[in-house]
Amino acid sequence: MTIDGIPEAIVLTYNDRRVVRLLPDGREHAGLAGTSMRVTRVTQWDDTTLVTEIQLDSRVKFEIEQTYHVHDGEYGLQLVVTSRFNGGPFGRETREIRRVYDGENSSN
Incomplete structure (x- = not known):
């Protein structure tokens, strides 16, 4: 994953070429997940x-x-990304997934 940013936006580009643009202004922004959702x-x-x-x-x-x-x-x-899922196939349960990405210059 590559992360680029300016004060108005953070752009995450994944190895499969998916791009997610996050606008940290506290307002709603509509978009697509994948190709259609x-x-x-x-x-x-x-x-x-x-x-x-x-x-x-x-x-x-x-x-x-x-x-x-x-x-x-x-x-x-390390970048730690924590996702908490509510609703959908999980009903009222909350599920959590945590992903950890090592920085380019981090030791393994």
Whole structure:
């Protein structure tokens, strides 16, 4: 993943060429997930953590909260992305997935 940014936007480009543009202004922004599913995102900074709330526009209510936080630990700089899923196929349960990306110059 490559991360680029300016104060108005953070752009995540994945190795499969997917691009996600996050606008941390606290307002709703509509877009697409994949090739056809409509999504609405609200993104803002909470201190040093970027928080984005995502609603998928489908017949079943499905919400995702993602947080992006840079951690400087024993393995060097890491981006920790935590996704919490509510609704949809999970019903009332909340499911959490955490992904950790090592920085380019981090030791393995």
